[in-house]
Amino acid sequence: MKKIILDLKKKKNKQKIVSLTAYSKNVASILDNYCDIILVGDSLASVLYNYKSTREVSLDTMINHSKSVRKGIKKTLMVVDMPHNTYRNSKEALKNAKKIISKTRCDAVKLEGGKKVYEIIKTLIRNKIPVMGHLGLLPQSDKTFKFKGKKKSERAKILKDALLLEKAGVFSIVLECVESSLAKIITQNIKVPTIGIGSSKYCDGQILVFDDLIGLNPTHYKFVKKYANIRNEISKAVSNYSNEVKKIKFPNKKNSY
Numbered sequence: 001m002k003k004i005i006l007d008l009k010k011k012k013n014k015q016k017i018v019s020l021t022a023y024s025k026n027v028a029s030i031l032d033n034y035c036d037i038i039l040v041g042d043s044l045a046s047v048l049y050n051y052k053s054t055r056e057v058s059l060d061t062m063i064n065h066s067k068s069v070r071k072g073i074k075k076t077l078m079v080v081d082m083p084h085n086t087y088r089n090s091k092e093a094l095k096n097a098k099k100i101i102s103k104t105r106c107d108a109v110k111l112e113g114g115k116k117v118y119e120i121i122k123t124l125i126r127n128k129i130p131v132m133g134h135l136g137l138l139p140q141s142d143k144t145f146k147f148k149g150k151k152k153s154e155r156a157k158i159l160k161d162a163l164l165l166e167k168a169g170v171f172s173i174v175l176e177c178v179e180s181s182l183a184k185i186i187t188q189n190i191k192v193p194t195i196g197i198g199s200s201k202y203c204d205g206q207i208l209v210f211d212d213l214i215g216l217n218p219t220h221y222k223f224v225k226k227y228a229n230i231r232n233e234i235s236k237a238v239s240n241y242s243n244e245v246k247k248i249k250f251p252n253k254k255n256s257y
Ligand code: KIV
Pocket: 021, 039, 040, 041, 042, 043, 044, 081, 174, 176, 197, 207, 209
């Protein structure tokens, strides 16, 4: 396994793991200075394309954004989401994961699900493709977007799935919108790091969608903290530009040949 992935595993119980999504080179090149993992998430479906569901993202779209992200990364572990309907069986998953890795030169792929994808994940790992798991809220298959782990049966299933994914050989598991005490139990009971989104401080690391973190996405989610209000900054800049163009202040001599 690549050193960068082994280093990540070693961080469990020592240092929190910092992760963010990126969909393009310029953003990735900034995140590269601060993150352990950069994920080209299929959340780009709603964030960039205004699709209703991540199910609408194609493999080619994921590959194109990943190629751009790759150009901005020097040292961070790069993970790419396998989109919906690209891993319905082991043969299909292997073909598409190989395509993602060869075209984007990413370090690993991420798949959603537990027992259902156990054999598929084992096949990828047997073929030397590092895999990140994803449990809790599963945007590719869930009908409603509610936090997970309220019911006893649901809690038991998510914990069982986490143990199964660990057995399959994933190097890490994203826990999306998992109730805090359950996220803590899972994190304490598996050896690979858990990366939470809306799943409490008990996870080994955190991930957020970059556009949410900088306040570019106007939608509010309980689990997001906006560390900047980039919408305001962009508004100010564009308003200034608009005024200067109208008043013939831009371009001036310095901006002209
Ligand atoms: O697609 C995505 O951005 C994700 C994160 C929410 C973990 O899977």
